[in-house]
Amino acid sequence: TRTTRPQRLLKAVQDRAIRGNPKSVISVIDHYCRNQEWAMNVGDEKGFILDSVVSELNPQTVLELGTYCGYSAVRIGRLLHSGARLLTLEFNPDYAAVAREVISWAGLENTVQLVEGASGDWIPRLREHFGIHTFDFIFLDHWKEGYLADIKLLEECRLLRKGTVLLADNVVCPGAPDYLEYVRKSPLYDSRYFKSHLEYTKAEDGLEKSVYLG
Numbered sequence: 001t002r003t004t005r006p007q008r009l010l011k012a013v014q015d016r017a018i019r020g021n022p023k024s025v026i027s028v029i030d031h032y033c034r035n036q037e038w039a040m041n042v043g044d045e046k047g048f049i050l051d052s053v054v055s056e057l058n059p060q061t062v063l064e065l066g067t068y069c070g071y072s073a074v075r076i077g078r079l080l081h082s083g084a085r086l087l088t089l090e091f092n093p094d095y096a097a098v099a100r101e102v103i104s105w106a107g108l109e110n111t112v113q114l115v116e117g118a119s120g121d122w123i124p125r126l127r128e129h130f131g132i133h134t135f136d137f138i139f140l141d142h143w144k145e146g147y148l149a150d151i152k153l154l155e156e157c158r159l160l161r162k163g164t165v166l167l168a169d170n171v172v173c174p175g176a177p178d179y180l181e182y183v184r185k186s187p188l189y190d191s192r193y194f195k196s197h198l199e200y201t202k203a204e205d206g207l208e209k210s211v212y213l214g
């Protein structure tokens with residue numbers, strides 16, 4: 001049977017990227033998705049904004065919702081200092097299998113931990129299961145209609161603290177209108193929109209950065 005898009009993306013990484021070199025994994029994926037086959041990675045343009053938010057914050061505990069092929073997990077993981085950890089949740093086993101290989105090819109298996117399952121099931125169990133107290137940084141890039149429910153669940157589970165930064169992909173395209181309205185209206189958040197473009201295209205998209213005020 002035909003290979004899947006994530007499997008073809010993984011093959012490009014294994015054929016063209018330097019093992020243990022996250023930068024080369026990122027550039028191989030961006031080149032492949034721009035020139036051969038589009039895929040829903042955050043990409044290089046929005047990725048540059050993601051890099052600057054992470055570098056400025058220098059987080060110790062990071063949560064990512066929606067691993068897909070692991071592109072943003074590698075992007076974030078490569079910037080984390082020793083001892084810092086990224087937990088990334090993915091409920092599609094085929095995508096999870098590809099992402100584990102991509103993360104391992106980048107040499108980030110000791111920094112990035114992929115947890116298989118749905119965010120709604122895992123968020124309430126992160127404290128007891130992984131000894132997490134609160135997260136410093138959260139990257140939302142899973143189903144757009146799930147963003148709002150999941151940050152409300154994170155609030156409920158007290159996994160946010162004063163200063164926790166949430167960064168949400170695709171708030172324009174495909175869009176997450178209910179999430180945007182919530183973080184922009186709620187007194188619990190200080191929210192700001194970073195205008196950019198949909199990965200590998202000229203269409204508008206952007207990232208919403210929301211600081212939890214606690």
Ligand SMILES: O=C(NC/C=C/[C@H]1O[C@@H](n2cnc3c(NCCO)ncnc32)[C@H](O)[C@@H]1O)c1cc(-c2ccc(F)cc2)cc(O)c1O
Nearest residue numbers: 040066068089090091092095117118119141142143146174
């Ligand atoms: O739809 C997009 N992303 C979804 C990602 C889903 C990944 O996350 C996993 N996932 C989903 N929900 C959960 C969940 N929890 C369940 C929900 O709470 N718990 C755990 N894992 C979950 C999936 O298995 C996938 O691996 C998108 C589209 C475009 C796009 C733009 C324009 C176009 F024309 C076409 C496409 C651009 C983008 O950057 C995009 O991110």
Ligand SMILES: [Mg+2]
Nearest residue numbers: 042141169170
């Ligand atoms: Mg996205």
